[in-house]
Structure formats: structure tokens, C-alpha cells
Amino acid sequence: MSYPPGFRIERERTRPEKAGDVARSKAIQAAIELFSTSGYNKTSIAEVALRTGLSQSGLLHHFPNKTALLTAVLEQREKEDSEFLFGEGEPPLGWAAFDSLVALVARNSTRPEWIGLFVRISAEATEASHPANRWMLDHYSSVRAWLTRALEHGKENGEVLPDAPVDAIVRNTIAVLDGLQQQWVAEPHSMSMVAELRVYLHQLHTVWGTA
Amino acid sequence: MSYPPGFRIERERTRPEKAGDVARSKAIQAAIELFSTSGYNKTSIAEVALRTGLSQSGLLHHFPNKTALLTAVLEQREKEDSEFLFGEGEPPLGWAAFDSLVALVARNSTRPEWIGLFVRISAEATEASHPANRWMLDHYSSVRAWLTRALEHGKENGEVLPDAPVDAIVRNTIAVLDGLQQQWVAEPHSMSMVAELRVYLHQLHTVWGTA
DNA sequence: ATTGACCGACCGAGTACACGGTCCGTTTCC
DNA sequence: GGAAACGGACCGTGTACTCGGTCGGTCAAT
Structure with missing residues (x-):
């Protein structure tokens, strides 16, 4: 004492x-x-x-x-990811948030284990009894919250069209991220991920952006 | 004898x-x-x-x-899916191919087990030694081949802009499909999948379609 | 009509092994 | 000398798969 x-x-x-x-x-x-x-x-x-x-x-x-x-592994990942994304400052908003996601993917492409880890764990953790189930739900919901905030900020800012379907865009973006990572894990040298993501972001900009 | x-x-x-x-x-x-x-x-x-x-x-x-x-399970799934998608006839081409994907997802939403099956198996099967590894690679490559053909046909038809990045669109579409299914498995009642997919297809049409 | 060969459907018990975790002992370092 | 950092032996459980066997039905031959 x-x-x-x-x-x-x-x-x-x-x-x-x-x-x-x-x-x-x-x-x-x-x-x-x-x-x-x-x-x-x-x-x-x-x-x-x-x-x-x-x-x-x-x-x-x-x-x-x-x-x-x-949990030690997951904490490590969460820590390194959020340090890379946000550093010490505020999370980026507007379209910049989506750009930083590309940067994160580009960086993780040089660490295949981290991508494989995420693909495998988040699929296993769909089972409610899996020890990472809670973590995974929290992770998704926090990413969704961030991207939602980013888009709404973009609307106020005039970057994003007012009638953009925020929720669907957020979910689709996360889906593209996860899906591309899955394909990349299955066949590591068949694609770059970054190129595909840029095409997707180009679509978002074109359709929902105020050019 | x-x-x-x-x-x-x-x-x-x-x-x-x-x-x-x-x-x-x-x-x-x-x-x-x-x-x-x-x-x-x-x-x-x-x-x-x-x-x-x-x-x-x-x-x-x-x-x-x-x-x-x-393998019996996988054969069953492959059979029912391709029967629904193609029936006895030819696979749809052009944008119609992407519409039929939405129909497939809408139908599978009423059979949660099939979506869960696909999410879990295709994540496990990223491991080369998994018994479904070959199946999964074949499955992906055949879907890619079909969608690629669909887009190129659309270009010849004038449905699709000539400079559309076919490969990226194909991979992104598959990614959205897989990613949405994963989110749906994690939280079954949080989304419809079909609504999100429609937004994604709307983007494709707007950006790469010949309105 | 009966018989006997045969086969598919199925069960109970057992085998070999991998795995997560415990217990207790030993060395190493401050 | 006391705590942290280990190692070895052990245990209970779960699991894929094997083996030997039972039972009921089918079918050609008598």
C-alpha cells in the first residue's frame, strides 16, 4: 500500500x-x-x-x-491503426476521411499479416460466442460513426450533395474495403487494392460530390 | 456374371x-x-x-x-445459385448482369444460412490447405469472368462507356457484395443489403453508363 | 414360395491425437 | 531472498475416423 x-x-x-x-x-x-x-x-x-x-x-x-x-493482438492493431489514421489530432472529415482510408490500405498492403488477421478474425467473430465478437461489433460501429460524421460534415461544408444517402454510402464503403481485402488475401498478387479503391472513390466524388 | x-x-x-x-x-x-x-x-x-x-x-x-x-454442400449451393441466376438459358450481359446480382442477394436474404455459409467458408478458405480453397478460387474467377464479359458486351453495345475500368469495377462489385453480406451476418437486422446495393449500382450507372 | 447370397443403412465402441489449461518445480535477476 | 521468467509432466476434453457388427430388404435360383 x-x-x-x-x-x-x-x-x-x-x-x-x-x-x-x-x-x-x-x-x-x-x-x-x-x-x-x-x-x-x-x-x-x-x-x-x-x-x-x-x-x-x-x-x-x-x-x-x-x-x-x-485481445492483446486486437489492442495492438487498434492502437497502430488509429495512430496512423488520426495521429494525435482530430480525425479527418469530409472526403478527406475517405482518402485517409486509402492511405491506410496502401500502408497495410506492406503488412500482409494485418490484412489476413482482419479478414479471418472478423469472419470468425460473426459468431456471437467468439471472443472477438464484441470487439468486432464495436470496431464496425465506430468506423461507421466516423464516416457518417465525415459525410454530414461534408454536407454542411458544401463538399457533399445534400441528398447523398449517407448510411448506404458508409456501409458500401466499408464493404468495398473488407471485400477487397478478402480478395487480396485469397490471391495476394492479383491486384493492388489501391487502384480499385481509387475507382470507387472517383465514383463517390462524381455522383455525390459538388464538383 | x-x-x-x-x-x-x-x-x-x-x-x-x-x-x-x-x-x-x-x-x-x-x-x-x-x-x-x-x-x-x-x-x-x-x-x-x-x-x-x-x-x-x-x-x-x-x-x-x-x-x-x-463438397456436397458447396455443390448444392453452386447448383441452386446458378439455376436462379441463369436458369436454363444464357447468363445476362451488360448492366442486366449487375441487376441479376441484386436479385440473387434479395433472394438469399430470405435464407440467412446461405449467406452465413458463404461468409464463413470463403474466409476460412483463404488458407491454401483448406478443403474449399480450390472451390473458392474457381468460384471467384468464374464470377469475375462473367462480369467482365458483361461489361465488355456493354461497351460493344453502347451501354457502357468505352473508358470504364472494367477490372476495377468487377472487383469492387464483388467486394461490395461480399462486404455487405459480412455486415449482414454480423448484424442481421441492421440493413437490407438490397437498398445499399441499389445505391452502388446507381453510382455505376451514373459514372460509367451512357445515360 | 422359399431360400440363400448379397447389399445398403445404420449403430456402438474404440483409437489416436491435438488442444487448452493446471500444477509444481527450477533458474535468473534485482 | 523474493519475485519474475520460464520448463516439464500431466490431465480432461473434443474430434475425425475405424472396425466390427446388426437388421431389413432385394433378387435370382430352386
């Missing part, structure tokens, strides 16, 4: 390179790779441990169970 | 409604339901057998192994 509750976190922040932390992040990286190719269900923690350079018990020392490992 | 080798087959063809065939199709139906909610990997054949009203051994009498059950 001699230390305030923030002490532990403070110590970790000042000395982040302890052996355990290295193992932890190595394990997360290994889990990302395996989840992205085999999905969560089919991946065994023994395999993750092997890739990490640990025994299964050693891995379970850092993550009490399999779902803890999964 | 008193009968020609084809005799037995002939007899089966004249009496197709034996008890085994009923069990077979019941099993396929049960498998569709379970695959659609739990995916292929996570579904146990014991559970399928239970839903069918058979013992596990009884089920395995009809399907030698789990992958045989899966």
Missing part, C-alpha cells in the same frame, strides 16, 4: 525493455502471423509458443489464456 | 427416392446450418449427425469424411 496505483505502469514506462516485455511482444507478433493465416480457432497456443521461442507454459505465463492473447 | 456392369447403376437411376437419399439431403441441410454459424473447422460431424437424426457412424456411411460433406 506504500505505492500509488499508477506506480507499476510508471515503472514499465521508464523501463520497458525487461525480458518479459520482449517475450510478450514477440509472442504478439507470432500470434498475429498465425492468426492471419490460420484464424484464431485453428491456431494452437503451442504453435505460438514455438514461434516465440517459448514453451507452452512459458507463453501462458505471460497470457493467462488464449483469449487474453487475442 | 449374368448382368452387364451397368445394371446396378441403372436400377439406382430409376429409383432415386430410397431412404439413403433422404438422409443424405437432410444431412446436407444440417451441415449448411452448422457451417453457416460455426464455420467448417469448428463444426463437428457428430453435431451434424445429431441434427440429421443419425449416429456419427451413420453419417459417415453416406459421406466418407468431413471434406466430402463440405
